[in-house]
Amino acid sequence: MDFTLSDEQTQMQESVRDYLESEGGIELARRQMDGEDVVGEVWDGLAEMDYPALSVPLEYGGLGDDLLYLSLLFEEAGRVALPGPLPETLGFTVPLLAELGTDDQKEEFLPAIADGDLRASVALYDDATESLPEAIRMEAEPTDDGYRLDGTKTLVPYAESVDRVVVPARTRQDTGYGGITLFFVDPAVAETERLDTLDKTRPLYELTFDAVEISGARLGPVDGGGDALKRAIDRLNVSMCAMLVGGADEAVDRSVEYGKQREQFDKPIGQFQAVKHRIADMWLDAEAARSLTYYAAWAIANDEDDARQAVSRATWYCTERCGELFEDDIFNHGATGYTWDHDGHIFLKQAKTWANLLGSPTEHRRRIADIRL
Amino acid sequence: MVIEGKHLSKITADVSTVAKPRMNFDYTDEQEAFRREIREWYEENLPDGWIEGDRDLPDDEDEREQFLREWQRKLHEGGWAAIHWPEEYGGRDASLMQQLIYQQEKARVNPPPERSEIGVDLVGPAIEGFGTEEQKERYLPKILSGEELWCIGYSEPDVGSDLASLQCKATDEGDHFRINGQKIWTTHAHKADWCYMFTRTDDSGPKHHGITALIVDMDQEGVTNERIRQITDEREFNQVYFDDATTPKENVLNEVDEGWEVAMRQLSFERISLSQSLDLERRFDELVEFCKNETRGGTPLVEDPHVREKLAEFDTRIQAAKLTYFRNVSKQMNGDLGAEASFGKLYDSEIAADLHRFRVNLGGPKAALWGDDSPNGAAKDSLANISIRIGGGTSDIQRNIIGERVLGLPKGDQE
Structure with missing residues (x-):
């Protein structure tokens, strides 16, 4: 038993951190938030560092590392709330392609992702008021040489900054994850409309497919993509958890720094137990979130029996508890923390968004109960 | 049951690092064999029905003491009373990994409380870390065997979290110290043979200085105690009164006036921290x-x-x-x-x-x-x-x- 990172992993993490800091750190998120599109710039830089190759299998020009390794990259990305479809491309799409893709598809897409030439996202929701998988409703009708997609997907991250989108659709009348076929589609075939989002660093879009005929885009078996999709969503959840863990660590550091600097009543406020104890509690939750996330990543990578429980544990804990932690960080900074110019809200809005995007905390707790009880 | 100082950090570093495998939750065959050894011992030695969930201790206090003494004796005989202690004092020199496995197995069966817990967890490490060879030989083996029971004189009526302000006085009288004062929340004082306590030997300097750690015989006229009824209706705590009690000079742990270091550092017996x-x-x-x-x-x-x-x-x-x-x-x-x-x-x-x-x-x-x-x-x-x-x-x-x-x-x- 050894639940610590290897030297290699630690070094990788440190080098990512240094790199992202040198690129401006959280300023990238702030520029995105204020209307610029920095995704291309961010991605070119990441590609130069070979980071998009991390989870791509060796035979397709990647580094062949697993979700745990990837989580360490996400943790550093989360520390600066890095804009861009990093979890969607590396955490979600790459393993899905590797699992379901034909040789041709893998040959076409995986090296391109590894080289930083292809970004991907995922279009899950047809109905933003429903939970997954019931929210997957779009029907795909077979045509002579492919399928016809008709309908509107919503809450699609970074749709205008990616080259492909994974689109699950129903090819057989079924519920749950049954009867689902996956398509790997160029979003240019759809009409995109940007939504007004809580988290402005991670734009969401509506994607309208107006009876669009596609061919050669099917990813995996007809009617049988649901299981792989379910597991891919688990990996996306862990990827987001890892980003939140990085953000939580950063928020604790920020509160500590402010607690040392900011003086009131002639004392640094971190000397007051009301503040000190709140920060100590933030640290407890950040540590717990990290343990749950590392374990979930490890359990998926090693195909452990309790992987699904581990994912749900990490997900509700990271989204709910880190969300509260980010609120506490804002609170520790007083009125300054409540301003747009202060970075605290960037993390908070991310956590609030993710808390419901891939299963609410309650849904994840129910899932744990259903497995365990 | 609360034990004074139970959760003070007991962390020491394991310097014997070997080439590190990647993250894993596996145990080697040797480690699994150690786990089986513990399991088998528990199966053979726990009271009948215990593993199945019949874990009631006798209601009568004397019977309960007898029960716990018997359990401690078995643990000691089996070599399980303190596996992290050196073999020369009755331990097994267990590695950190063996200690973890032991903790896991212990949590699984929830055995009866260990009568020597205070001695094993708190007194032993202090004696090992700060005691003389004579003190180690005299006290450590009997902690493990359960022959001698210990309590810890730490809190006082006006001294809780702020230990350095303690008042209980020890006066140097040549070959012995004379102790006057009061300790409180002292778990097991009513049945303890020895008290490992902190006293004030010098109040002229800063409050962290002038504290002395002493080993005191509880069986003497100058020591009396009064049991305290807790909200659980148990009476494990005591007030202990020291009224011209004495202890010979050789019972000082560490140097005179240097007890703060003893109180702050729980070193030795390389052991893993415990976890609820x-x-x-x-x-x-x-x-x-x-x-x-x-x-x-x-x-x-x-x-x-x-x-x-x-x-x-x-x-x-x-x-x-x-x-x-x-x-x-x-x-x-x-x-x-x-x-x-x-x-x-x-x-x-x-x-x-x-x-x-x-x-x-x-x-x-x-x-x-x-x-x-x-x-x-x-x-x-x-x-x-x-x-x-x-x-x-x-x-x-x-x-x-x-x-x-x-x-x-x-x-x-x-x-």
Whole structure:
């Protein structure tokens, strides 16, 4: 038993951190938030560092590392709330392609992702008021040489900054994850409309497919993509958890720094137990979130029996508890923390968004109960 | 049951690092063999029915003492009384990994309390770290065998978290010290043979100086005690009065006036920190069983959506506690553990507080009853956990430790 990172992993993490800091750190998120599109710039830089190759299998020009390794990259990305479809491309799409893709598809897409030439996202929701998988409703009708997609997907991250989108659709009348076929589609075939989002660093879009005929885009078996999709969503959840863990660590550091600097009543406020104890509690939750996330990543990578429980544990804990932690960080900074110019809200809005995007905390707790009880 | 100072950091680094495999939760064949050895020993030696859940101790105090003494004797004979201690004092020189496996197996069967726990956990390490060879030879073996029982004179009526302000006085009278003063919350003083205590030998300088750690014979005229009834209706605590009690000079631990160092550093006997999380995991399993068997309005509790969600919440928090414990133990094995070891006491006791409150409420109206009629025994557990949050450095002190030693926040006026 050894639940610590290897030297290699630690070094990788440190080098990512240094790199992202040198690129401006959280300023990238702030520029995105204020209307610029920095995704291309961010991605070119990441590609130069070979980071998009991390989870791509060796035979397709990647580094062949697993979700745990990837989580360490996400943790550093989360520390600066890095804009861009990093979890969607590396955490979600790459393993899905590797699992379901034909040789041709893998040959076409995986090296391109590894080289930083292809970004991907995922279009899950047809109905933003429903939970997954019931929210997957779009029907795909077979045509002579492919399928016809008709309908509107919503809450699609970074749709205008990616080259492909994974689109699950129903090819057989079924519920749950049954009867689902996956398509790997160029979003240019759809009409995109940007939504007004809580988290402005991670734009969401509506994607309208107006009876669009596609061919050669099917990813995996007809009617049988649901299981792989379910597991891919688990990996996306862990990827987001890892980003939140990085953000939580950063928020604790920020509160500590402010607690040392900011003086009131002639004392640094971190000397007051009301503040000190709140920060100590933030640290407890950040540590717990990290343990749950590392374990979930490890359990998926090693195909452990309790992987699904581990994912749900990490997900509700990271989204709910880190969300509260980010609120506490804002609170520790007083009125300054409540301003747009202060970075605290960037993390908070991310956590609030993710808390419901891939299963609410309650849904994840129910899932744990259903497995365990 | 609260034990003074139980959760003070007992962390030492394992410097014997070897080439490190990647993250894994596997155990080697040798480690699994050690696990089997413990299991088999428990199966053969635990009282009849214990593993199946019949864990009641005798109600009568004398019978209970007899029972616990017998259990301690068995543990000692089996070599399980303190596996992390050196063989020369009755231990096994167990590695950190063996200690972890032992903790896991112990949590699984929830054996009777160890009568020598205070001696093993707190007194022994202090004697080993600061004592003379004579002191080690004289005291350590009898701690393990349970022949001699110890208590710790730490708190005083006006001295709780602020130990350095202690008042109980020891006066140098040539070949011995004369002790006058009072100690309180002293667990097991009424049956202890020895007291490991902190006294004031010099009050002229800064308050951290002039404290002396002494070993004092409890069986003398100058020592009297009064038992304190706790909210659980138990009487494990005592007030202890020292009225011209004496102890010879050779019973000083470390140098005279240098007791603060002893109190602050719990070193030696390279050992892993302990964690409530392993016990909580078993508690959770027991609670799930309870919820499957108990019905409300004809429906098992476990089918109530609110109960299910709460159980899932506890499941996650307990796993987070356990995994963080594993992460810290692993760091320790790699020789790389710092103040973050303070995570567990606070985090785990908060889970326990919530878990026991929840258990009480699951009892329904019957939760008003006590003793054998208390549903699931939850009422007493819920009360007892309050003492875990107070003893051995209160939760408030734990938050100070985290704030200051882990995160580097400025120290408060109080320190």
